[in-house]
Amino acid sequence: MNASPARCSACGADAVVGGVCGRCGTPSGEANRCPHCSAIARVEPKGSGASLTWVCGVCGGPRMPAGAGGEAAMTPLREAKASQSRAARARASFWLFAIMATFFTLVALAAWPAGLIVKLILLTLAITPTAFAVRARARAGRAKGDANEALDRAWLAAAEDVASHAKKGVTVAELASRLKIDPVKAEKLLTQLAVHERTRIDVDDDAEVRYSVAPELDTSRVRVDSTEDQFRALEEAELDEEQAKKLATPAFPRGSGR
Ligand SMILES: [Zn+2]
Ligand SMILES: [Zn+2]
Structure with missing residues (x-):
């Protein structure tokens, strides 16, 4: 998204912010x-x-x-x-x-x-x-x-x-x-x-x-030693999976915005 050059291709001013030149208003870059x-x-x-x-x-x-x-x-x-x-x-x-x-x-x-x-x-x-x-x-x-x-x-x-x-x-x-x-x-x-x-x-x-936005779920913490810890980790992993499923469903299905 920030791939736009800082120098304006139309007027040469170093005024391109967010893909639009602040001096002459010329848009550039794929974001536009x-x-x-x-x-x-x-x-x-x-x-x-x-x-x-x-x-x-x-x-x-x-x-x-x-x-x-x-x-x-x-x-x-x-x-x-x-x-x-x-x-x-x-x-x-x-x-x-x-x-x-x-x-x-x-x-x-x-x-x-x-x-x-x-x-x-x-x-x-x-x-x-x-x-x-x-x-x-x-x-x-x-x-x-x-x-x-x-x-x-x-x-x-x-x-x-x-x-x-x-x-x-x-x-x-x-x-x-x-x-x-x-x-x-x-x-x-x-x-x-x-x-x-x-x-x-x-x-x-x-x-x-x-x-x-919540960072990606960390799966590395499943590696634990005692049985009790493993059970707890398993439970957590299942919860994570549920959460992951939730995240995998379409973000904003039709009608959810109302
Ligand atoms: Zn310009
Ligand atoms: Zn258009």
Whole structure:
């Protein structure tokens, strides 16, 4: 992730931090490659406060600053983009059907003193697009919910990635600055990781709460001599195995972010 050169290839300034030049803003390095459009492009802020997210400067798809989360974040990001497109299409059909419904309702009102058959036809023409509009609206809502849920998973993966690369763990403020998000959101992510048992919580010497990812389990301590110790070690090993299984299951299965 830190493979980017410190010297900017565009302006020559030694100002490249996290793959983006601090002077001219030129992005560089694989961490800035967009998982959607594959361009090496800058991320741009969208929204503000706790709802601030980052999108690709080229295609507008959801992204993580400096490619945080790597592969683990890319799958949910792609899912989020697909759901966002679905939501946009459903919103477009909603407006189309809503306009049709309004138009045919007006026509029906204007031509009301007509024969029964004409009335029935006009009513059908007004009601059918109304029903389609209602359905499209519900579909848009569901797709938006799916997109937000996938985005939550992407943010969790990014937060876990940052926490796992920090030897002593991260604080809320550190995560907020690394992921360029609101501290409120950073705290929510770290709390969720702790709830999912993905992080450990410690209080450091400065009374700051640090979240860290548990180091790899040490199997060397199974080698012991007395029978009693062996039993205890066996029990511990079994516990470790259970823990390992827990770790091997998908980090954030569908629906866990809610
Ligand atoms: Zn530059
Ligand atoms: Zn893109």
